[in-house]
Amino acid sequence: MCATVFPEVPTGAVTSEPPRGRGAARLAVLGDPIAHSKSPQLQLAAYRQLGVDWEYWRWQIPAGGLRERLENRGQGWRGVSVTAPLKAEALAFAQTADPLAELTGAANTLVFETLDPAAPAHAANTDVAGIVAAFGGLGLAGGHVDVLGAGGTAVSAVAAAAQMGAQQVRVFARRPDAAAELAAELGPKLAGVQLRAADLASWQPDDAAAVIDTIPGGCPVRPDLQATDAPLLSAAYDPWPTELARVWAGRVIPGTEMLLQQAVVQVRLFSGRAIDEPLPNESAIVQEMRVALDNSAS
Template identity: 35%
Template structure:
C-alpha cells in the first residue's frame, strides 16, 4: 500500500566520505518552507560494496536518495530506469522511489549548472573552457551542450583523461578541443570558464587572470573563495560558485522527491548562514 500524505517520509544522502555534506541542511530547510513536518532527511556513509545491501533494507517510507561519490555510477544497476539526462553521462545523483516501488535515477547536477548560469544572465555563449576532466567535468560538458554554441576547450593532465573527454564529447555531440593542462592559463580568456578541479589545483594560474575577465564558474564551495575565484572577482569578472550549484541541484532534488516546488532563495539563505558562521 502506498504511503499516505501524512505518513512519515524519508530521504537521505549517501556517499563515502559523507560527514561534510550540506545536503541534509538544505533539504531540511526546503521541508520547513513546504510545511513537510513528517519528512526527514539524513546522511549515511555508504560505499560501493555496501550499496546493494542498503537498498535491500529500504521500506515504503522512503521517497528518495541523493548520491555523491563514489556511488553515482555504482547505483545504476540497482535501478529500474534512469532519465535521459543521467544516461547522457552515466551518472545518477538522485533516486526517486515511486508509489509502485520503482526506483528511477536522475541527474540534477547538469540542469543545476544550467540554472545557476541562467540565474546570472548566461543563456548562451559562443565558446567555453573547462578546467579538469573528472566526473564533474562530464556533467559540466553536458550542461555546456545546452549553453555553448561553439567550441569547448577542455584542459587535462593525461592522455587517458583526454580520451575520456573525447568520448563524452562524441556522445554529447559537443565540439570539443582537448588541451594540455600546462596551457591552462589560456583558458582564462574564454567567455565562460568552468573549473571542475579539486581544491588547490588552479591556484598556480590565479595570478594570470586577465585584466578584464568574463565569467568563472568554480564548482568548489569549501574552501571558498578559491584563489582563482578571489582573483577573478578582484579583476571585476562574474564569479559563480559551487554553492550556487549545490543549491540549485538540491532544489531540483526536493521537487523530484516531494512533487512540490521550493524557492531557491530559501535554500540559498540557509546555505549562506552556514558559510557566514565559518
C-alpha cells in the first residue's frame, strides 16, 4: 500500500486562482496582503494528523474582489479562510451564516457545501472563539476590557469580551468616530455589556481586566502610557513583538496564539464538524499545529 503524500506548505502568495494539484480538496487563506500568513503551516499540520491530503494556499485578493473570484472558482474547493480586508465581503457572499458572523458583520471562514463550483457557502466567525481560547479561560465577570482599534477584528474582540463576562468594554481608535460607530452598532446586540468609545490618544489602561490590541502592526506607545499587569492580547504577530508588547508589564499573549486557536475551529468546520465539535484526538492535533507555528518562526 502506498503511503499518503501530503501537500507541501506553499511559498509566498498567488494572485490568481491557485492551481488544482493532486490534493483531494483545495483550501486557501484570502486577503491583501497575505504573503506573511502562517495559516498554511497551521492548517496543513492539522490535515496531516487527520490523514487527509488537502491543499492550502495563500490567495491574494484585493478589497472588492472576493465575490468575483469565488463565483468563478473551479472544482475542488472545500472552503476558505478570510482575513482583512475581506471579512465583510465574505459574509455578504455566503448564503447562510452562524450567529457570531451575523452579530459581528464579519466572517473569517467560508465552508462550501460540496466541492462543486456552484456549491453554496456557509459563513462563520472563528475569531471570537480564538480570542476567548487564547486567554485560556480568563473570567471577566464585573470587569472591563479595553479594545484598541475599531476594525473587523475589534468587533470580534468586543464579542469575545462579552462572552468572557465583561461588564464594560471601552473601544479606543485613532478615529473616535469609528469607535463610536462600532459601539452604536454592536451595543444594542450585547445585553448586559456597556460599550464606550474614545480617542486612542487618550487611552490609559487604568483598571482594565484585560486589553486586546487589534491595531495592524500593534498600538503605538506614548511616553505617558502607564502599562498595567492586566493580560494583553495582541492580534498582530508580524513583526513581533509589537511596540506595546515590548513595554507591557503583565502577561502578553501573541497574535499567533489567537491565530492557532481560531484555526483549530476552522479545521473542525472544514472537516464537516460543528463549530463546537472537537476533532478526533484534538489535543495532539493542536500540539502539531503549535510545533508547525514555532518552526515557521525559526
